Each structure stands twice: as structure tokens, then as C-alpha cells.
Amino acid sequence: MTDSLQVNPSENGFGCTIHLPTYAQNDPSKLNEEDFKALYEATLTHLVVVIPGQEDLAPSSQYILTKRFDPSIPEPKKEGFAGYGHGKEFRHEKSVLRKDGTSVKSQPQVQILGQGVFEADEPGNENGEAISLTHPSHTSFHKDPLTEEQIINERKTRFYRWHIDSALYDLSPPMVTTLLGIKVPPATQTQFIDYDDGSGDVLELTQGATCFVSGAAAFERLSDEEKEFALNTIVEYAPHPYIFISPAKANKDGLVMVSEGKETKMDELPEWEELKIKKLPMVWTNPVTGKHHLQVHGCCLNKLHTKTDSGVKTLDLEEARKKAHSMMRPAIASKNVLAHSWSQGDLVIFFNQGVWHSVTGELKGTHDGMDEKRLMHQCNIASGRDPITVKA
Known part of the structure; x- marks a missing residue:
């Protein structure tokens, strides 16, 4: 550990790893102004930031850190108004996002995502009761999904949905998203994205990798x-x-x-x-x-x-x-995709107004004796203003 924030750029064209100073090594929300400015500039410059070793980060700290990136975020003005895009719009019974996790009761701006059943006392389950999580699968969202044979025996998968985190109605897109891997499957299994469009393009990635493009x-x-x-x-x-x-x-x-x-x-x-x-x-x-x-x-x-x-x-x-x-x-050609392979404790911060991202992979909780359970905390908050184009 050092006394200042260290930025280590990736060799892949974008993305970086951050090592926190000693005083904030367990809670990046406590960064002083100088070090937070360095984190802010690294995030908007390298677009995807990984801070390892944050599995114990509290939802309240994750919320504070996320909100700190955007001073334009308005304070909630009325009871029940969340302002972060995961309210009635996302939980509506007809929304395609209705199964994508549940809110942390004590900090509803933070969502719990993953795969499998987690008992009340398991790390990352902040809600005091058992929760059941479902990893999004392209098989329910794509018109022509892969067959079971392709998924199981050929280890193929798809980009689930390339997107920007945003309600895209009434609320402005969040500036950043923070995503914390608390429980992740071992990064020993690989899958292949076959673009299946005549290009012959194939992307190998670890099971459940999150993909980004600049x-x-x-x-x-x-x-x-x-x-x-x-x-x-x-x-x-x-x-x-x-x-x-x-x-x-x-x-x-x-x-x-x-x-x-x-x-x-x-x-x-x-x-x-x-x-x-x-x-x-x-x-x-x-x-x-x-x-x-x-x-x-x-x-x-x-x-x-x-x-x-x-x-x-x-x-x-x-x-x-x-x-x-x-x-x-x-x-999204394979050579242009940053596929983040999750390790327990990774805190990923990405510039949501500068990248697109996609879930990948098929997770089943347990499969063939392998532990495929996953639990993550996600936070993004609607900005107080829309992004703009500044023309020269």
C-alpha cells in the first residue's frame, strides 16, 4: 500500500487497475479530494476502473462513492422518489428488467444482482431474509438463442444485451456505475461468444464476464x-x-x-x-x-x-x-471488447456515459459439481443533467 492513489493502465487500449492509498484501502468513499480527483479522472480517461479487494465494502459507502462522481445528482424531493432508475419503472411486471435483482433495504440505491439462493446470513445479502437471484440469460431475450447442446457441450454463450445503464424515460443517464463482486464463480471455466453472423468472429472469456466497449x-x-x-x-x-x-x-x-x-x-x-x-x-x-x-x-x-x-x-x-x-x-468485434473476468472483491467503476456494456454467460447456481452462485452489488444514480455534444 502507498500514501497516494496509483493508476495502472491496461495494455488493451482502455481500462485500468487502481491501488488505493493506505488510509482508504478498505473504503474508497473515504478518499481525500486530491485522490478522489485522480480516481475521477482515471475513470473518465480509462473508462473502466478495477479496484481489487473490496468485498467488505458497505452498501452505504458504495452509494456515497457513486454519488460523489456527479455533483449534479439531485436530492430526493418526495417520499418514494428514488431518482436512480430502479423504482417502479424497472420492477414493473411487464418490464424486461423485472428479474434483474432486488434492492438493498437499508440503501435502496444499491441493487443486489447474481445467481442462486442466498440465506439471510450469507455475505452480501444485506436484507435479513433469504433472496433468490437470477442471472440474465440470452435464451429468454434473443429471437434465435443458442441450443442447449451449444451452451452445455460447446460452451457457447452470447452478449445478453449491449446497453447503457439508464431508465431512458424522465431520468437522465447516470454518469458512472459501480459494480462490486462479493461472491463470484471461480474464473476457471471459459465460454465462447460465436457472433454467428458470417464474420467468423469468436471471443473467449471466463464464465459470467462483463464486457465493455469504448x-x-x-x-x-x-x-x-x-x-x-x-x-x-x-x-x-x-x-x-x-x-x-x-x-x-x-x-x-x-x-x-x-x-x-x-x-x-x-x-x-x-x-x-x-x-x-x-x-x-x-x-x-x-x-x-x-x-x-x-x-x-x-x-x-x-x-x-x-x-x-x-x-x-x-x-x-x-x-x-x-x-x-x-x-x-x-x-463489438472481439478485438475491441474488454471482457472483465471477475475475482472476489473486485469493485468495477465504469464511465456509464462513455462505454456500453453487456452481461455474458450462463450461470446455474450449481452445475456439474461446480459452484456457479454469484452475488454482486450495483449502484448507479440518475444524473441531474443530460449528456451533451460539444462541437469544435
Whole structure:
């Protein structure tokens, strides 16, 4: 341990490991202003930060640390208003996110995610009662999932859903997400993502790895014409987007939904207001590096509005998905993906306004004598302002 925060950049193009100073080694929320500034700048520069050895981090400290990244976060103004995007919207019975964990009772901004049944006295279960967690599986979300033979015998898996953490209705996207691995399966089993799109691309990763891609690198890979399009385009998201897409299914790479007309009809959604529909730039500018990031939640988009010399051109749902997919697909090629292999105690902080990420893998709790139980604490809090594009 040292007396200052140490940043060790990855050799993979983005990502870094942080070693905390002695005084905050067990609780990064206690970093002084100088060291927190270094952590903040490392997160927005390297996009994905790993701090090892934090398995005992309290939910209250995780919340304080997460909130510290964004001074614009408003304080809750009324009883029952969480402001962090995991309230009624995410727990609605028709939402695709309804099974994605449960809240920590003492700190509801922190979510408990994972796989398996955890008794009341098990580490990480803060709720004083047994909880049952389900790891998201592409088999229930994709239109053409892998077969059981491919999953078990060929050890194949898929990107579940590439996304940005955000309610995408009423609330602004969180600046960062913190994700703490308290109980994780041994990193001894590997699985393979077969893109199954004729590219021949395959990505080997450890079971349950969380995958990230850089929105800045995604923007840089665009052609000059695509960059111009992205810089002049607004992404309009559906009202109550996770309920809107619930009856639909995703394509094989988890970037967008398949257009089959199965989405929930607008008049069948919970009550919504036009002013609360999120219309966000396709490109968000990093406030530390000044780089442009291509930031699109492809599964939840509804329309694209592009400013042209002759006015505004709008692409409706099917065409918007096709356009977004064509621009996003190069970013998730295996050579561009950072697949984080979890170790117990890893605290991952990622710049949610600068990366896309995806769950991977098939976890079953126990399987063939292997312990596949997993328990994690996640925290992200809606920002007080939308991200913007700063044009030169």
C-alpha cells in the first residue's frame, strides 16, 4: 500500500487497475479530494476502473462513492422518489428488467444482482431474509438463442444485451456505475461468444464476464460520413422503453431488437408524458478528455432525428434500428471488447456515459459439481443533467 492513489493502465487500449492509498484501502468513499480527483479522472480517461479487494465494502459507502462522481445528482424531493432508475419503472411486471435483482433495504440505491439462493446470513445479502437471484440469460431475450447442446457441450454463450445503464424515460443517464463482486464463480471455466453472423468472429472469456466497449473508439471507427451523421443526430427513446420492448426479442449480438411489430403499443403502456420522453444526442462528449463517444442504447431506441441542410430527417423504428446497428457493430468485434473476468472483491467503476456494456454467460447456481452462485452489488444514480455534444 502507498500514501497516494496509483493508476495502472491496461495494455488493451482502455481500462485500468487502481491501488488505493493506505488510509482508504478498505473504503474508497473515504478518499481525500486530491485522490478522489485522480480516481475521477482515471475513470473518465480509462473508462473502466478495477479496484481489487473490496468485498467488505458497505452498501452505504458504495452509494456515497457513486454519488460523489456527479455533483449534479439531485436530492430526493418526495417520499418514494428514488431518482436512480430502479423504482417502479424497472420492477414493473411487464418490464424486461423485472428479474434483474432486488434492492438493498437499508440503501435502496444499491441493487443486489447474481445467481442462486442466498440465506439471510450469507455475505452480501444485506436484507435479513433469504433472496433468490437470477442471472440474465440470452435464451429468454434473443429471437434465435443458442441450443442447449451449444451452451452445455460447446460452451457457447452470447452478449445478453449491449446497453447503457439508464431508465431512458424522465431520468437522465447516470454518469458512472459501480459494480462490486462479493461472491463470484471461480474464473476457471471459459465460454465462447460465436457472433454467428458470417464474420467468423469468436471471443473467449471466463464464465459470467462483463464486457465493455469504448464509445470513443466506436466513434473514431466511423467513416467521415457516419461521424457527420452521428454528430447531427438525436436518439429518441420509447416511453417506458423496457416495457415497450418487453414482448419483442433481440438479435444475436444483443445490439438491437428484431423488428417484428411485437412491441407494446403506445396506448397500452403505463401512462406517459411527451415531455418525459428522452431525446439524447447520439454522441456524448467526455468532460475530461474532450473525446466524442458514440452512445446509443440500441435496444430501447424508437426514432433517429438527423439535422440536414434541408431540414430534419426522421428514421422510424425499423430503419432507426438498422442504421444504429450498422454503426455499432464494428465496436463489438472481439478485438475491441474488454471482457472483465471477475475475482472476489473486485469493485468495477465504469464511465456509464462513455462505454456500453453487456452481461455474458450462463450461470446455474450449481452445475456439474461446480459452484456457479454469484452475488454482486450495483449502484448507479440518475444524473441531474443530460449528456451533451460539444462541437469544435
